[in-house]
Amino acid sequence: MxxxxxxxxxxxxDLLQQKKVDLVIGFARGTTPMCSTPxxxxxxxxxxxxxxxSFCENNxxxxxxxxxxxxxxxxxxxxxxAVVELxxxxxxxxxxxxxxxxxxxxxxxxGMVRSALEGNEIQEVEEKDDRLIIxxxxxxxxxxxxxxLHPSCKVxxxxxxxxxxxxxxxxxxxxxxxxxxxxxxxxALTPEEREEYFSKEFAKCIRCYACRNACPLCYCQECFVDxxxxxxxxxxxxxxDTAIFHIMRAFHLAGRCVECGACERACPMGxxxxxxxxxxTKDVKERFDYEAGLNLEExxxxxxxxxxxxxxxxxxx
Amino acid sequence: xxxxxxxxxxxxVAFLCNWCSYAGADLAGTSRIQYPPTVRVIRVPCSGxxxxxxxxxxxxxxxxxxxxxxxHPGECHYLTxxxxxxxxxxxxxxxxxxxGLEEGRIQFSWVSASEGVKFxxxxxxxxxxxxxxxxxxxxxxxxx
Numbered sequence: 001m002x003x004x005x006x007x008x009x010x011x012x013x014d015l016l017q018q019k020k021v022d023l024v025i026g027f028a029r030g031t032t033p034m035c036s037t038p039x040x041x042x043x044x045x046x047x048x049x050x051x052x053x054s055f056c057e058n059n060x061x062x063x064x065x066x067x068x069x070x071x072x073x074x075x076x077x078x079x080x081x082a083v084v085e086l087x088x089x090x091x092x093x094x095x096x097x098x099x100x101x102x103x104x105x106x107x108x109x110x111g112m113v114r115s116a117l118e119g120n121e122i123q124e125v126e127e128k129d130d131r132l133i134i135x136x137x138x139x140x141x142x143x144x145x146x147x148x149l150h151p152s153c154k155v156x157x158x159x160x161x162x163x164x165x166x167x168x169x170x171x172x173x174x175x176x177x178x179x180x181x182x183x184x185x186x187x188a189l190t191p192e193e194r195e196e197y198f199s200k201e202f203a204k205c206i207r208c209y210a211c212r213n214a215c216p217l218c219y220c221q222e223c224f225v226d227x228x229x230x231x232x233x234x235x236x237x238x239x240x241d242t243a244i245f246h247i248m249r250a251f252h253l254a255g256r257c258v259e260c261g262a263c264e265r266a267c268p269m270g271x272x273x274x275x276x277x278x279x280x281t282k283d284v285k286e287r288f289d290y291e292a293g294l295n296l297e298e299x300x301x302x303x304x305x306x307x308x309x310x311x312x313x314x315x316x317x
Numbered sequence: 318x319x320x321x322x323x324x325x326x327x328x329x330v331a332f333l334c335n336w337c338s339y340a341g342a343d344l345a346g347t348s349r350i351q352y353p354p355t356v357r358v359i360r361v362p363c364s365g366x367x368x369x370x371x372x373x374x375x376x377x378x379x380x381x382x383x384x385x386x387x388x389h390p391g392e393c394h395y396l397t398x399x400x401x402x403x404x405x406x407x408x409x410x411x412x413x414x415x416x417g418l419e420e421g422r423i424q425f426s427w428v429s430a431s432e433g434v435k436f437x438x439x440x441x442x443x444x445x446x447x448x449x450x451x452x453x454x455x456x457x458x459x460x461x
Contacts, residue, residue: 195418240459244373244377247373251408279412283407287407305397305401307390310407311390313410314403316435316439317426
């Protein structure tokens, strides 16, 4: 990946030097291994702080909302889709943002890597092609990065940015998986089994709202969980309160969720949040033939309708 | 604690749009059509006005069933409110049932102002379905 890093720095330097943008949002090395962190570069002398590796997992589109300056953003497939949605929802204008697309091979889940090392402290991680070379005190281990991808990356169908002004690196082959296989498997369970699964998941939730804060498309001025007049939802971790919180959060993202998995990665308790979002994504695709964030023209499915939409769920229609 | 017994009557909240279903319910009443006394009607301007939170809050506060009823497609007083509602609620219903809510807890119908008979039929049917499901247990807020 050093080639990509160099190219990103070059592009960022050009943009800043030519004053085409005021700010470049990308990734910098984190304070610990496998922890790349979002980075804001305003001067061309700072571009060497930018990097690209297998741990650039945040969705940077989150930082575009409510900005008035001109911004260049380093965008993976999912970031680019989120940018498209934000443009469509008038949160940022297309001319305000320069999208530096980076085809993505999937990001590596550092939690999974850590658990594969059985508690050994990692001091350094190097990347060569598909290999992760992990070094620590008195040990060195080589892992195949493709076995440690984030769950959202494993089912990603848009690794190449759908929209970009500048593309860095070569496009990658899209995954050839059956879409929504995971959802179909879960749907096949009985309602009781599904309820049991979700009760267990929701019971972990501590209502910290990290999922909301990490989501690039959760940008409401006043979120429904903060709203107190009327207060629709209790603020406790009582079972029905958390269940309703998660259901409504997912529902607010119906037809908008770009499946970046930022919510799940941000969750400190490991709640399987994407299970809800994926179901809605599948429903929206099947019913309304719409996938979020693929182009700037299509109208969002819940902003429009067709007179002949299916209505098999209506009693005696 | 609600005791399940033979003469247990479910509590059903019905959100009825002002222009069609509410008038339909009114017609059922003025026509002296009999239907089960299980529904509590809440009049809303349009089925498109119904916030999904209305449904979830109802369930959380312990109703056994929720019915949403509006104008037939193409007959909305505000032209397209029921079309938007249809898209919204099909997703909500599907999501709730995905999380394990019993099918039939929330139901939808179109009842026009002239369909008093249909209103009575819908209420009878919804009541029967909810009765078969028994008292609601899922998403109900536990009392501390």
